[in-house]
Amino acid sequence: MLRQLHGLPGLLAALLLVTLAATGAVLALAPAMDRAAAVIPAAGEVSVAELAGRVVEHYPGTEQIVRGPSGGVIVYYSRDGQPGADLVSPLTGEGIAPYEPSAFFTWVRDLHRSFLLDDAGRMLAGAVAAVMLLLCISGTLLLVRRSGGWTALLRPLPGSGGKRIHAELARFAVLGLLLSALTGSYMAAQRFGLLPETSQIGPAFPAEVAGGQPAPVATLSALSKVDLRELRELVFPYPDDPQDVYSLTTSDGFGFVDQATGELLKYQSRSEGSVIQQWIVSLHTGEGLWWLGLILGAAALTVPVLSITGITIWWQRHRASEQLPDNADVSQAEAVILVGSEGNTTWGFARALRASLHQAGLRVHCSEMNALADHYPQASMLLVLTSTYGNGDAPASARRFMARLSEFREGKALKYAVLGFGDRQFPNFCQFALDVDAALARKGLSRLHSVELIDRCCASQFSEWGDRISELIRTPFSLTYDPLPSPTVKLELVERSDYGLAVQAPTSILRFEAAEQRGWPKFLPRARKALPSFEAGDLLGVIPPQGQAARFYSLASSSTDGVLEICVRKKPGGLCSGYLHDLKPGDRIDGFLRHNPDFRPAVGNTPVILIGAGAGIGPLTGFIRKNTKGNPMYLYWGGRNSQSDFLYQPELGRYLEDNRLTGLNTAFSRSDERAYVQDKLRQDEIAVRQMVRTGAQILVCGGRDMAEGVKQVIDEILKPLPVDVETLRAEGRYLEDVY
Template identity: 45%
Template structure:
């Protein structure tokens, strides 16, 4: 039992463990470097330091003192968040306290593999594997060497075995300690550890006194301080929040007395110990030793793999289904999908064709390569439509490839379009595909068909027609169940538009908690980004209605903008919601309409409820990327959605500029008028690599496209190029 556990834990987690170990070893150098440059803390009270920094650092919000003795001041000045290292004795600002880009990169790699919560769970699983590996490895080593009493005896055998055993004995305890402390820290991140509650209190309302005179701070040695957060200026009833090595409390700024205090519990103390042992903060030498031990992990992985080389399993429990290469397939199945739904239909078709004896290659339309389809007898194209008849994400460049064909493929094609008949360009991209193929002289296998709103009946009807055309039986298995709807509870709403007979609301829903199992299995209401879609299922109808999300899961809520449509079932039900009510909904990814993480400027253009995802991009713009918003509404006093937020985001630097147009005022204007007014600036931003993102009604989007064609290139080629490069995207309705 021990040997299989050790073997499969090692083989399954070798790569991830090597990545986390090497990044952890690199990170262990930073606490050591900080310890070498650290200076002793002055023998003063926390109150003296707070008073000194309050006078020398404008906009001071928080002071932190690390276990190694470093002092950092956090401030907010002129709309920018600043962080400084300071001299505790003089209060003098020494330098900006910014972690290097490399350190941030290593930290994200080490903690989550750049995959957010899912990556954290993968790292936790790898840490559990590491713990299992070290314990089982020590047991196997003792068995191999003749018992626990001979655990330190010299190893014999091939070099790979000796090196594996020696490194395991040398670093095993340190690796087990790193894994155990990492698991503990992750448990705290996911809220699995008990939290210490705070008693209630009432703060005074008199003007704040100097921190140096406050009893709670005057008698506190600076070495015991960990964090002091100042009250927000002008916020009545706000207090000082104090965290020390002994506990957490709140201080009345008027009297300087402690209003409430809670001593650190056992989980807090263990958390501090785990942080020190895992990161080396406050124990730099130990951190370096753990870092050195981590360097053995890749070597242990390689030597372990070397010992497994040549070994064969005793028997085969089953046969793995292998992907069919395009050169070997008689059926090529190309998929153009935006949110992933069309891939599900493609998989059902692939399985049916395979059961009928066909060899099927499945790939994205963007990977269209007819020169590789050596044995193909048919090419089946399942194409969804994005925006106003545009190519979906996995079909970019397909039309250009077809248009440049010197010779049409010998295998005939068939097109099945996917879309929503509520939109004017229903299956518009599929029609463009068919027209381009016919213009290239490509023979058509059968008449095209369309699937409306993911209808399984429409799909099954086309599959039966395909089976008749091929003269074979195609048996479609039932579609796998989609994600279970989740009940979302409304926590707040902001109403607009009553004055112009267009009731509109910003609805904010609480995020349901996800259990640890749901996180591991990818279930529940998972992570999302602004621009993804919330599929709401109204009462009395199973067909979902899609709303663009104006928030990301990191904001802690799901927010959408809704306008009530006459006779609209879903919009009517949403507009009738009161805080505490709930709706059924599921998430649908919309990766083509994400802001992305690069630093290129964004030109955001929207009207009405189309501002939803654009507001979400601004809210999440903590890196202060240049975002330029053009927003159209009816009147400023009735339906300027997110009006107060836009002002604040511009002050914070999350929005570089905001331009608004109102269609029901004396100066009647639309967003396309604003673009023409700012033609020079828009052209300059595009030349600097800016992306353009448009969200709102189709008429608005059409007017915006015409304005941009006039601004960028009278022939319209520039806009076509931007679309092909993914620098012009739309989310229209």
């Protein structure tokens, strides 16, 4: 509900909101500019009488003196029958410049207030402000939910991509946007009579005035008592009318001053409502509070980005939740897929699974976990795919699952498997999937397969899980998950370096270029297409000729290197790694790129500790190659034998020489030292701890077991510090690319 409340009006109002925000950001500059142009005397330095006296000396035809909210003093006068207005110095009364409201600001203000459409536009602008208010409130509640509570609101946010940008920006801007929206809605509601009117009618014109010879304005006692800083406006009497008076408006009230005696004839203080209204206007416009204006303007500048990221998130969610075709009925289904999802990405995986099982000839029923039926009479297989939210809690479409499970009655024939989707950056990785697995076991159901956990939507892990399920149910199918099918690139192998044969770890560094167009004469330009843009650490997806599922390889180069490089270890019986290892220079493959911005060294010059084993060195070498500024970068890498599989040995030597790599520490498990990368980290314990203390980031790439071992060692090393791997992970300082 909260999500709909945040998503739908947000989408509708995005365009209008962007207009309001962009114009608001421009207008927010006006108070600061006015303030910079104004001469502001200290409090008590100049009285209104003194100011008026000085002004009249230079402008004998003064009709009105106005002090703007930013402190600038403007004189409206008549000279030779012509009206004029000048910005004047309150210290001398001399003109500084002719006063002419900027046509640009006036136009922007009209666009902001009414979309240049009079009353209908004003109403629309008011409605947009109200929508903004709704978005701020629902967004704050979503943010609280995302952070895990009000107290966690300021902690580093996990997640990545557009969602992370949206949440981070929103957190930065929400107070400013809330203030603008609240005050804007209030002003609109008041203008259209939805709130009581607070404008005040001033005191009636005095019945009696002295009517004598006018005294010089600088001597009028009532004006001498008012400090310039309180002045709003002073309207002068008609020149030859002894019955006329000065009309004085201050920040506290309104009154009339006798031009002969200088007496305050009538005075009325501002009502409370009028003071509140004045504050609301100031809080909305920054008038008189130029610093607030700049804060509000900065907050408004985030609205276009929030709108774009918000629409993108909405669209992805919408696409992922599109209806499933051919969904079998509960009573007929042989296989049941239940989906627990909050942001709908898990639905994309469920749809791929459903399509494959359906293609394999099974009747499949797929629904959200909240819709767990009491009974699936024909089903022999229950597959639960669920994400985890909050602090290891159920996602939205699974909140009622545990309660419904108590009503569930199922015979022993139904076997289940739970597949968890989560993110290792969160402390309770896939906790809800683990809870569901345990709850189903307690219910007496037997497992088809033990629970498996997928980190950050890893497509290859998903297809491997599918292979295992396919074997267990003796039904051939394979799973491919590609959230948005990427265009494929034709690549040509231009070079390969082979390692590790002697130690049973055949590993090759493969370098590809974009394939030349066949038959295109080499001397002509553009014979070879440019590679698409990518960074080291991004992924190359390859579907081997006999396979259906893509396998992903971390890139060891970035597009600016001119080649696409991967480092591939041949797995026993591995379809894709075998296919790649058989390639000869000149052979071509189709691949597609997937960006992986979550696995990159941070910019800046804090130390980066790169840890890897085997082919995991690929992206780490890519990061080092890019480190042309020579920021501190240390590599810990483990192989089997320095004679046989010391991958990238010559390159690393060069990088040490030209300072792209600060320190290199290798461990070889099948040499005399029999060491693993964890041992090298332990030996360097003090240095590693010191680097973490100074803000170092750690990037780990390689097999799952190695990554687990490294995590334990780093936790041991960090014991004397108030941080551990999980805290570093939450701060984006411990990143893993694990397979």
